[in-house]
Amino acid sequence: MSRYERFAVIFDPAGTGLGVEALGLIERGVDPLYAKDLDEALQLADQEEERVGAFVLPGTLSPELREQALARATPLLWAGAGAILVVAPPRDRALLRALRDRGIRWVLFAPYEPAELRFAVAAALSSEDDLDPRSGLRVPIRLDAKLETAGGRRCGQVRNLSIGGAYVALPEPPPVGTRITLDLSLGERPLQLTAHVRHSLSVPVPGRAEQEPGIGIQYQLPAASELRAIDEFLRERVDSFRLR
Numbered sequence: 191m192s193r194y195e196r197f198a199v200i201f202d203p204a205g206t207g208l209g210v211e212a213l214g215l216i217e218r219g220v221d222p223l224y225a226k227d228l229d230e231a232l233q234l235a236d237q238e239e240e241r242v243g244a245f246v247l248p249g250t251l252s253p254e255l256r257e258q259a260l261a262r263a264t265p266l267l268w269a270g271a272g273a274i275l276v277v278a279p280p281r282d283r284a285l286l287r288a289l290r291d292r293g294i295r296w297v298l299f300a301p302y303e304p305a306e307l308r309f310a311v312a313a314a315l316s317s318e319d320d321l322d323p324r325s326g327l328r329v330p331i332r333l334d335a336k337l338e339t340a341g342g343r344r345c346g347q348v349r350n351l352s353i354g355g356a357y358v359a360l361p362e363p364p365p366v367g368t369r370i371t372l373d374l375s376l377g378e379r380p381l382q383l384t385a386h387v388r389h390s391l392s393v394p395v396p397g398r399a400e401q402e403p404g405i406g407i408q409y410q411l412p413a414a415s416e417l418r419a420i421d422e423f424l425r426e427r428v429d430s431f432r433l434r
Contacts, residue, residue, distance in 0.1 A: 198244040198275075198311050200224045201231040201259060206248040208277060214304045220311050222246075228259055235266040243268055244314035249279025249297070260292055271295070275314040276433075277307070290433050297433045305330035305349065310431050328352045329427045335374040339364055348374060349404065351427075353420055355385065359404035363390045370407065376423040384410045 198215070200222045202208035212222040223238065225231035235242045245263045247256070260274065267273040271293030278300040279285055289297070298310040309330045333348040335358060346360035358372070368387045375381070385407040392403055412420075 197221050197223050197238055197242045198246055198315060199231050199235050199242055199263075201228065201245065201247045201263075202226060203228065203255070204248060204250060206250060206278070208246065208248055211304065211307055215308055215311060220308055220315070222311075228255070228262070231259075232262055232266065235263060242266065244273045244275060244311060246275045246277060246311060246314070249276045249285075260294075264293075273314050275310050277310075278302070286433065294433055296431055298431060303330070303332075306431075313428070313431055326352055326354060327424065327428070328357070329424050331427060333374050333376075335372055338371040338373075339368055346404065349402075351420070351424065353417065353424065355388065355406060355408040357404055357406050359402050361403055363387075363392060363403055363405045366390050368405075369410075370405075372407065376419055379419050379423075381416055381419060383412055383416065386410060 198220060200208050200212045200215075202212075202224065203226050205226075209224050209226075212224045215222045223231075223234045223242070225234055231245075235245065245259075245267055247259055247263075251259065260271070263274065264271050272295050274294050275296040275298065276289060276294060277298045279289070279297060281299065286297075296310055296314045298307060302310075328350040329352070330350050331348060333351070335346050335348050337344050337346050337358065337360070341364070344360060346358040348356050349359050350357045356372070364370070364387055366387050366389060370385050370387065372383045372385055373380070374383075387405045388408050389406040391405070
Protein backbone atom coordinates (compact mmCIF):
# COMPACT_ATOMS: atom_id res chain seq x y z
CA MET A 191 0.00 0.00 0.00
CA SER A 192 1.49 3.35 -1.00
CA ARG A 193 1.63 6.37 1.26
CA TYR A 194 -1.18 8.02 -0.75
CA GLU A 195 -3.55 5.11 -0.05
CA ARG A 196 -3.24 5.61 3.69
CA PHE A 197 -5.09 8.02 5.95
CA ALA A 198 -3.54 10.61 8.22
CA VAL A 199 -5.35 11.35 11.48
CA ILE A 200 -5.28 15.09 12.21
CA PHE A 201 -5.70 15.76 15.94
CA ASP A 202 -6.47 19.44 16.53
CA PRO A 203 -8.13 20.08 19.91
CA ALA A 204 -7.04 23.69 20.24
CA GLY A 205 -8.30 25.10 16.96
CA THR A 206 -4.77 25.77 15.68
CA GLY A 207 -5.89 25.80 12.06
CA LEU A 208 -4.87 22.23 11.26
CA GLY A 209 -8.51 21.42 10.50
CA VAL A 210 -8.67 24.01 7.74
CA GLU A 211 -5.32 22.90 6.42
CA ALA A 212 -6.52 19.29 6.45
CA LEU A 213 -9.06 20.23 3.79
CA GLY A 214 -6.18 21.47 1.67
CA LEU A 215 -4.52 18.08 2.05
CA ILE A 216 -7.47 16.48 0.28
CA GLU A 217 -6.87 18.69 -2.75
CA ARG A 218 -3.22 17.68 -2.69
CA GLY A 219 -3.82 13.93 -2.70
CA VAL A 220 -3.58 13.05 1.00
CA ASP A 221 -6.64 11.70 2.83
CA PRO A 222 -7.04 13.16 6.36
CA LEU A 223 -9.31 12.07 9.20
CA TYR A 224 -9.94 15.08 11.43
CA ALA A 225 -10.79 15.09 15.16
CA LYS A 226 -10.88 17.68 17.92
CA ASP A 227 -11.13 15.14 20.73
CA LEU A 228 -8.31 12.73 21.55
CA ASP A 229 -10.63 9.78 22.16
CA GLU A 230 -12.29 10.45 18.80
CA ALA A 231 -8.90 10.67 17.07
CA LEU A 232 -7.77 7.39 18.61
CA GLN A 233 -11.06 5.73 17.73
CA LEU A 234 -10.57 6.75 14.11
CA ALA A 235 -7.05 5.35 14.18
CA ASP A 236 -8.30 2.11 15.71
CA GLN A 237 -11.23 1.71 13.31
CA GLU A 238 -9.02 2.25 10.28
CA GLU A 239 -6.03 0.42 11.74
CA GLU A 240 -5.00 -1.13 8.43
CA ARG A 241 -5.13 2.20 6.60
CA VAL A 242 -4.04 4.85 9.10
CA GLY A 243 -0.38 5.55 8.44
CA ALA A 244 0.24 8.84 10.22
CA PHE A 245 -0.86 10.83 13.24
CA VAL A 246 -0.56 14.62 13.07
CA LEU A 247 -0.80 16.88 16.11
CA PRO A 248 -0.01 20.51 16.90
CA GLY A 249 3.18 21.25 18.79
CA THR A 250 1.38 23.70 21.06
CA LEU A 251 -0.49 21.09 23.12
CA SER A 252 -0.03 21.13 26.86
CA PRO A 253 2.70 18.72 28.03
CA GLU A 254 0.08 16.46 29.66
CA LEU A 255 -2.14 16.21 26.58
CA ARG A 256 0.86 15.81 24.29
CA GLU A 257 2.23 12.91 26.32
CA GLN A 258 -1.17 11.28 26.49
CA ALA A 259 -1.67 11.62 22.73
CA LEU A 260 1.77 10.26 21.88
CA ALA A 261 1.56 7.36 24.31
CA ARG A 262 -1.86 6.24 23.08
CA ALA A 263 -1.39 6.89 19.35
CA THR A 264 2.01 5.28 18.86
CA PRO A 265 0.87 1.63 19.27
CA LEU A 266 -1.88 2.16 16.67
CA LEU A 267 0.47 3.21 13.86
CA TRP A 268 2.18 0.86 11.43
CA ALA A 269 5.53 2.63 11.90
CA GLY A 270 5.00 3.62 15.53
CA ALA A 271 6.44 6.96 16.60
CA GLY A 272 8.14 7.27 13.20
CA ALA A 273 4.71 7.92 11.66
CA ILE A 274 3.91 10.88 13.92
CA LEU A 275 4.23 14.46 12.71
CA VAL A 276 4.36 17.39 15.15
CA VAL A 277 3.32 20.66 13.50
CA ALA A 278 4.60 24.08 14.58
CA PRO A 279 6.21 23.21 17.93
CA PRO A 280 8.08 25.94 19.80
CA ARG A 281 11.81 25.78 19.14
CA ASP A 282 12.38 24.77 22.74
CA ARG A 283 15.35 22.47 23.30
CA ALA A 284 13.75 20.56 26.15
CA LEU A 285 10.56 19.95 24.16
CA LEU A 286 12.41 18.87 21.02
CA ARG A 287 14.65 16.58 23.06
CA ALA A 288 11.58 15.01 24.68
CA LEU A 289 10.01 14.40 21.25
CA ARG A 290 13.24 12.93 19.94
CA ASP A 291 13.52 10.64 22.96
CA ARG A 292 10.04 9.36 22.16
CA GLY A 293 11.17 8.38 18.67
CA ILE A 294 9.45 11.24 16.82
CA ARG A 295 11.18 11.82 13.49
CA TRP A 296 9.04 14.36 11.66
CA VAL A 297 8.46 17.97 12.59
CA LEU A 298 7.23 20.99 10.66
CA PHE A 299 8.25 24.35 12.06
CA ALA A 300 6.25 27.53 11.50
CA PRO A 301 5.93 29.41 9.28
CA TYR A 302 5.17 26.82 6.64
CA GLU A 303 3.29 26.58 3.37
CA PRO A 304 0.51 24.14 2.39
CA ALA A 305 2.87 22.25 0.08
CA GLU A 306 5.30 21.76 2.97
CA LEU A 307 2.52 20.41 5.20
CA ARG A 308 1.54 17.99 2.45
CA PHE A 309 5.14 16.84 2.09
CA ALA A 310 5.62 16.42 5.84
CA VAL A 311 2.41 14.40 6.15
CA ALA A 312 3.43 12.27 3.17
CA ALA A 313 6.83 11.75 4.80
CA ALA A 314 5.16 10.48 7.97
CA LEU A 315 3.05 8.16 5.80
CA SER A 316 6.13 6.82 4.02
CA SER A 317 8.94 4.45 4.74
CA GLU A 318 12.53 5.64 4.74
CA ASP A 319 13.12 4.03 1.33
CA ASP A 320 10.31 6.11 -0.20
CA LEU A 321 12.17 9.26 0.81
CA ASP A 322 15.27 8.53 -1.23
CA PRO A 323 15.61 11.25 -3.89
CA ARG A 324 16.55 8.57 -6.42
CA SER A 325 13.00 7.17 -6.11
CA GLY A 326 11.59 10.24 -7.88
CA LEU A 327 10.64 12.06 -4.69
CA ARG A 328 9.37 15.61 -5.35
CA VAL A 329 10.42 18.03 -2.62
CA PRO A 330 8.55 21.32 -2.10
CA ILE A 331 10.69 24.40 -2.45
CA ARG A 332 10.61 28.00 -3.62
CA LEU A 333 13.51 28.84 -5.90
CA ASP A 334 13.54 31.75 -8.31
CA ALA A 335 14.52 30.63 -11.79
CA LYS A 336 14.85 31.92 -15.32
CA LEU A 337 13.53 30.03 -18.32
CA GLU A 338 14.55 30.47 -21.91
CA THR A 339 12.49 29.18 -24.83
CA ALA A 340 12.46 29.98 -28.52
CA GLY A 341 10.05 32.78 -27.59
CA GLY A 342 12.44 34.52 -25.23
CA ARG A 343 13.54 34.62 -21.58
CA ARG A 344 11.09 34.59 -18.66
CA CYS A 345 11.11 34.45 -14.86
CA GLY A 346 9.42 31.70 -12.86
CA GLN A 347 9.69 29.94 -9.53
CA VAL A 348 10.50 26.29 -8.92
CA ARG A 349 7.84 24.93 -6.56
CA ASN A 350 8.96 21.31 -6.36
CA LEU A 351 12.15 19.62 -7.40
CA SER A 352 13.13 16.02 -8.05
CA ILE A 353 16.14 14.17 -9.41
CA GLY A 354 14.44 13.97 -12.80
CA GLY A 355 12.44 17.17 -13.15
CA ALA A 356 10.64 20.06 -11.51
CA TYR A 357 7.43 22.05 -11.41
CA VAL A 358 7.94 25.70 -12.33
CA ALA A 359 5.18 28.19 -11.54
CA LEU A 360 4.72 30.94 -14.10
CA PRO A 361 1.84 32.70 -15.85
CA GLU A 362 0.93 31.78 -19.42
CA PRO A 363 2.98 28.58 -19.43
CA PRO A 364 4.35 27.22 -22.72
CA PRO A 365 2.74 24.11 -24.23
CA VAL A 366 3.73 20.47 -23.78
CA GLY A 367 6.82 19.56 -25.75
CA THR A 368 8.46 22.98 -25.55
CA ARG A 369 12.23 22.79 -25.09
CA ILE A 370 13.51 25.09 -22.35
CA THR A 371 16.72 26.07 -20.61
CA LEU A 372 16.33 26.49 -16.85
CA ASP A 373 18.75 28.62 -14.81
CA LEU A 374 18.59 28.34 -11.01
CA SER A 375 20.84 28.20 -7.97
CA LEU A 376 20.94 25.40 -5.41
CA GLY A 377 22.46 27.18 -2.47
CA GLU A 378 25.63 28.71 -3.86
CA ARG A 379 25.73 26.31 -6.81
CA PRO A 380 24.36 27.80 -10.08
CA LEU A 381 22.86 25.27 -12.49
CA GLN A 382 21.74 25.47 -16.08
CA LEU A 383 19.55 22.57 -17.15
CA THR A 384 18.05 21.70 -20.50
CA ALA A 385 14.55 20.25 -20.24
CA HIS A 386 11.27 19.86 -22.05
CA VAL A 387 7.71 20.49 -20.87
CA ARG A 388 5.89 17.28 -19.87
CA HIS A 389 2.66 18.96 -18.74
CA SER A 390 1.36 22.50 -18.76
CA LEU A 391 -1.21 23.94 -16.36
CA SER A 392 -2.90 27.19 -17.39
CA VAL A 393 -5.50 27.32 -14.60
CA PRO A 394 -5.63 25.65 -11.15
CA VAL A 395 -7.09 22.13 -11.24
CA PRO A 396 -8.59 20.63 -8.03
CA GLY A 397 -6.88 17.45 -6.89
CA ARG A 398 -3.44 18.28 -8.26
CA ALA A 399 -0.40 18.73 -6.06
CA GLU A 400 0.44 21.85 -8.06
CA GLN A 401 -2.15 24.52 -7.35
CA GLU A 402 -1.13 27.30 -9.72
CA PRO A 403 -0.32 27.80 -13.39
CA GLY A 404 3.03 26.47 -14.50
CA ILE A 405 4.86 23.61 -16.17
CA GLY A 406 6.14 20.20 -15.19
CA ILE A 407 9.50 19.64 -16.82
CA GLN A 408 11.82 16.70 -17.39
CA TYR A 409 15.57 17.24 -17.59
CA GLN A 410 17.39 16.16 -20.73
CA LEU A 411 20.66 14.33 -20.11
CA PRO A 412 22.04 16.35 -17.19
CA ALA A 413 25.72 15.88 -16.38
CA ALA A 414 26.74 13.64 -13.48
CA SER A 415 27.91 16.69 -11.52
CA GLU A 416 24.51 18.34 -11.97
CA LEU A 417 22.67 15.22 -10.81
CA ARG A 418 24.95 15.00 -7.79
CA ALA A 419 24.24 18.64 -6.88
CA ILE A 420 20.48 18.09 -7.16
CA ASP A 421 20.66 14.88 -5.12
CA GLU A 422 22.63 16.57 -2.32
CA PHE A 423 20.25 19.52 -2.27
CA LEU A 424 17.19 17.25 -2.07
CA ARG A 425 18.67 15.26 0.79
CA GLU A 426 19.35 18.45 2.73
CA ARG A 427 15.79 19.61 2.06
CA VAL A 428 14.28 16.33 3.30
CA ASP A 429 16.47 16.53 6.41
CA SER A 430 14.95 19.93 7.22
CA PHE A 431 11.70 18.09 8.06
CA ARG A 432 13.46 15.59 10.30
CA LEU A 433 13.81 16.02 14.04
CA ARG A 434 17.50 15.69 14.89
